[in-house]
Amino acid sequence: MTVARVAALLLALIVLPFVATPYALHVAIVVLFNVTYTAALYAVLRMGYLSLGHAGFIALGAYTCVILSVRLGVSPWLGIPAGGLVAGLFAWGLGALTLRLRGIYFALAIFAFGEIVTAFFRAFDWFGGPAGIPGVPRPAFLGTPLASHFAFYWPVLVVAVLGIAILYRLQYTRFGAALLTLKTAESERLAESVGIPAARYKTANFVVSCVITGTMGTLHAQYLLFVNPQVFGSTMSTDLLIYAMVGGLAGFWGPILGAGLLTALGEQLFSVGYWKTLVYAAILMVVIMVLPGGLADLPRRLRAHFGAPR
Amino acid sequence: MNPVLEVRGVSKRFGGLAALSEVSFEVARGELLALVGPNGAGKSTLFNTIAGVAPPTAGRILLEGTDVTGKSSHALARLGVARTFQLVTLFRELTVLENVVQGLHRHTRLAVLDGLLGLPRYREDTRRLAERAEGVLALLGIAAHRHERADALPLGIAKLLTVAIALATEPRLLLLDEPAAGLSHDEATRMMDLVAGEVRKRCTVVLVEHNMRIVGNYCDRAVVLQFGRKIYDGAAAGLVHDPAVVDAYLGVAEMDG
Numbered sequence: 001m002t003v004a005r006v007a008a009l010l011l012a013l014i015v016l017p018f019v020a021t022p023y024a025l026h027v028a029i030v031v032l033f034n035v036t037y038t039a040a041l042y043a044v045l046r047m048g049y050l051s052l053g054h055a056g057f058i059a060l061g062a063y064t065c066v067i068l069s070v071r072l073g074v075s076p077w078l079g080i081p082a083g084g085l086v087a088g089l090f091a092w093g094l095g096a097l098t099l100r101l102r103g104i105y106f107a108l109a110i111f112a113f114g115e116i117v118t119a120f121f122r123a124f125d126w127f128g129g130p131a132g133i134p135g136v137p138r139p140a141f142l143g144t145p146l147a148s149h150f151a152f153y154w155p156v157l158v159v160a161v162l163g164i165a166i167l168y169r170l171q172y173t174r175f176g177a178a179l180l181t182l183k184t185a186e187s188e189r190l191a192e193s194v195g196i197p198a199a200r201y202k203t204a205n206f207v208v209s210c211v212i213t214g215t216m217g218t219l220h221a222q223y224l225l226f227v228n229p230q231v232f233g234s235t236m237s238t239d240l241l242i243y244a245m246v247g248g249l250a251g252f253w254g255p256i257l258g259a260g261l262l263t264a265l266g267e268q269l270f271s272v273g274y275w276k277t278l279v280y281a282a283i284l285m286v287v288i289m290v291l292p293g294g295l296a297d298l299p300r301r302l303r304a305h306f307g308a309p310r
Numbered sequence: 311m312n313p314v315l316e317v318r319g320v321s322k323r324f325g326g327l328a329a330l331s332e333v334s335f336e337v338a339r340g341e342l343l344a345l346v347g348p349n350g351a352g353k354s355t356l357f358n359t360i361a362g363v364a365p366p367t368a369g370r371i372l373l374e375g376t377d378v379t380g381k382s383s384h385a386l387a388r389l390g391v392a393r394t395f396q397l398v399t400l401f402r403e404l405t406v407l408e409n410v411v412q413g414l415h416r417h418t419r420l421a422v423l424d425g426l427l428g429l430p431r432y433r434e435d436t437r438r439l440a441e442r443a444e445g446v447l448a449l450l451g452i453a454a455h456r457h458e459r460a461d462a463l464p465l466g467i468a469k470l471l472t473v474a475i476a477l478a479t480e481p482r483l484l485l486l487d488e489p490a491a492g493l494s495h496d497e498a499t500r501m502m503d504l505v506a507g508e509v510r511k512r513c514t515v516v517l518v519e520h521n522m523r524i525v526g527n528y529c530d531r532a533v534v535l536q537f538g539r540k541i542y543d544g545a546a547a548g549l550v551h552d553p554a555v556v557d558a559y560l561g562v563a564e565m566d567g
Contacts, residue, residue, distance in 0.1 A: 169426045174418040181401050181412050190399045193361065194479050195387035195416035 010161070017153045025149040029223060031263045032160040036216045038243045038259035039164050040209040045249060046171075047205055048183030049099065050107040053114025054213060055236035057087040061214025062221035062232060063121055063128075066136050071126070076139040080155075080218045087214020088207050095206035099199065102185055114237050118229040132228025136221050156219050163212040168252055170208065179205055235277070242284045248294020257296055312375035314339050314483050314514040315360070320369030322355050322538075329355040330538045332369065337483070342506060343516045344525040344546055347535035348558060353518045354396060356535070357485055360516075361393045362386040373483065388416050392481035394472040396488055396518075402461035406452065406471055409460050410443035413478030417442070446474050449508050451500075466497040470504070477509060484509065486517040490524055502528045522550060534558065 017025055037058060044051045064086040065079030074082075098109040121127045138146045139155070146152045170176040178201055181191035188198045221227045240259075247258020262280060269276045291297060313336040322330040330352045337343050345353050358364040360371055362383040371379045373389060381389070401409050419435050447453040450470045455463065460471065469489060476484055489505060490498035498521075506528045509515060519525050525532055525546050532549050534542035536558040542549065549555055 166426065169428060170422070172428075172432070173422045173426060174415065175422055178412065178415055180404065183403065186397075186399055187401050189363070189383075190395070190401065190475070191412070191415075192363075192383040193387055193393050193395075194413045194475060195384050196412070197382075197384045 013157060013161070017150050022149045025153055027264055027267045029149065029153055029156050030267055031260050032156050033216055033220050033223075034240070034243060034259045034263040035256050036160045036163050037213055038240050038247075038255045039167050039252070040213045040216075041240050042244055042249070042252065042255040043167050043170070043209045044206060045244060045255075047179040047202060049202075049206075050103075050110075050241075051209075051237075052107045052111035052241070053117075053234070053237050054110070054210075054240055055232045055234065056110075056114030056117040057091060057210040057213040058217035058220060058236065059114075059117050059121065059227075059229075059232035060087045060090055061217030062227045064214070065218035066133050066221050066227050067127065069137050070133055070135060076137050076222060079222075080139075080159075080215060083218035084211045084215030087217065088211035091207045091210030092203060095203040096199075099202040099206060111234065111237070114234055118233050121227075122229040128227065128229075130229065132226055132231075134226040136225050136227065138222045138225075152219075152223060156216075156223070159216055159219060163216065164256070166208070167212065170205075171252065175201060175204070239280065242280050246284055246287045246294055248296035250293055251296060254294050254296030258294060261295065311339065312372070313337055314341075314374055315516070316370075316372040316375075317356075317360065318370040318372065320356070320359060320366045320371065322352075322359055322364065323367045328538050330359070330366070330535075333535065333538070333540050334369075335533050335540065335543055337514055337516055339514055340510070341514055341531060342510055342529050344529040344532040345516060345518045345535065346520070346522075346525060346532050346542075346549070346555075350537075351535040351558075352538040353535055354487065355538075357393065357487055357518065361391060361485055387479055387481075390480075390482035391485070392476035392479045392483070392513075393485035394476050394487055394489065396491075398465065398468050398472060400460040400463075400468060400471060400475070403459065405457050405459055406447065406463070406467075407440070407443055407456040409471055410446050410474050410478045411439050413446075413475035414439050414442055416479055443478060446478050449477070450474050450504055466493055466500070469493065469497075469501060473501075473505070473509065477512065481513050484513045484515045486515060488518050488520065490519065490521060498524065525549060 016028060020028065037054065041051060041054045061083030064083040065076065068074040068079045068082055069076045094113055098106055101109055122130050138152060140146065141151070146155065178191065178196045181196060182188050182198050182202055191198050217232070224231065243259035243262050244255035245258070246262060247256065248254030262283065266276045266280065269279055287294060291301065315337040317333055317335050319332045319334050320330055321328065321332055333356060345356065347353050355364070359366045362381050362385065365380040370377055373391065378386060378389060401412055404412065418439060444453060447456055450473060452467055452470050452474065455467055460468070463471065473486065473489065486505065490501050493501060502524055505515060505517070526549065529546040531544065532542065532546040533540060534549070534555050541554045541558060542552050
């Protein structure tokens with residue numbers, strides 16, 4: 001993206017809360033959550049690893065923040081980086097253990113991890129049990145809690161923009177560029193032979209993705225005012241994958257586009273419950289079959305089809 | 311001056327099977343050495359032990375006098391050991407140019423912070439890398455393919471690209487695993503002319519080769535392995551007259567090459 005486009009987008013995001021209705025602002029906040037999660041998931045997909053349990057790291061961030069503020073009386077502000085840190089520590093350990101696995105084995109290991117996280121919180125009353133923990137406090141600014149959509153929009157925007165900017169620019173560091181060489185075991189051997197420390201890079205990238213995911217998860221819990229094991233369960237993990245695939249995996253902006261569009265649509269369907277899952281699944285099937293490159297590939301496909309005559 | 315590579319009494323066992331038994335040899339700076347032997351003689355195992363993929367069970371490996379036994383593949387690459395693989399191995403989804411840029415990884419200065427902030431230094435480094443990669447492609451005569459995807463290349467070009475990636479690391483020691491295998495006569499000649507010419511000017515080369523014509527025409531010295539033991543170490547030209555070597559290869563068609 002050009003500097004002008006980024007500036008225009010940022011300006012629009014800053015102006016938005018001053019002109020939007022509270023409902024529109026609610027949609028915008030949820031879009032920012034999902035867009036950030038999906039961009040973080042894409043960073044892992046980009047190195048050839050299918051994370052089927054990324055919502056587990058949202059849950060780790062969310063619960064860390066909630067336990068700290070509700071059970072231990074720590075400031076919700078402190079809970080935000082703490083959630084990211086805990087998610088990152090778990091990602092470090094888990095990544096070191098599982099990133100040597102490939103394909104379906106890695107995907108299922110991470111899926112199992114996501115299930116373990118939610119099962120753990122469900123199992124202990126101190127962690128809220130099946131009902132979760134209500135009464136999650138929001139951080140205060142100048143003594144006033146960020147109670148309104150307008151007020152809470154700002155920390156969400158800051159974490160989303162910072163997280164996405166880091167993920168975007170990371171692709172262009174020597175570290176991020178080298179991640180493209182780790183997609184298969186064979187190409188990983190070649191990468192090692194030219195001096196790329198594959199295992200270290202994979203773990204580091206996984207940690208970055210999960211720190212950003214977990215940090216946003218803390219704000220998510222504060223926004224909902226509660227956590228429970230269902231919200232950040234396996235459906236959330238598969239939803240994130242659907243966003244990324246519908247948007248298209250060829251570039252950085254595809255998953256973000258997919259997350260933005262589907263989340264905005266999903267919020268419209270929220271009142272009719274299970275329709276959301278049905279519609280997401282249907283859209284995914286249609287996109288996979290008629291537009292395998294995802295929505296981001298649509299302009300190119302249209303140009304190819306209705307191409308300007310020479 | 312220390313030899314570039316010293317292999318001292320290297321053994322490698324897989325369970326009860328001895329793939330290598332006390333193999334010792336040296337490679338002098340600027341030498342082009344062939345590693346020869348029938349299938350299963352332990353050539354690839356030896357390559358993997360030198361390149362850090364599989365550490366030896368016993369023995370030492372020295373790089374310019376420094377013990378590098380047991381170092382990992384990526385650590386050895388940073389110390390100046392590059393290699394190609396017997397099966398053509400490329401970054402398949404990347405273009406030819408991008409493949410070579412990845413080979414330059416240890417020479418990039420794109421520190422994470424520079425890249426994150428998009429500092430001018432970052433753009434400078436990106437340009438410098440592309441220039442260096444172009445230089446390597448030109449050296450091997452495959453610059454015309456720069457924007458083609460690696461998985462779409464014909465075998466001859468793909469094999470040259472594997473050498474280009476390895477050469478981009480600017481190694482002291484380059485290990486080539488059957489660089490001419492599978493190539494037509496003309497392609498093999500082109501490859502070996504390059505290896506014995508431009509590539510050799512830049513680093514010491516050890517190659518695995520079956521074809522005696524290639525060994526005799528291009529290499530200075532040959533080390534022959536059979537059943538994991540060294541049975542010959544001497545001039546490449548004298549290879550075909552050595553009784554032990556002839557015996558090991560008896561009935562193997564490639565002898566005529």
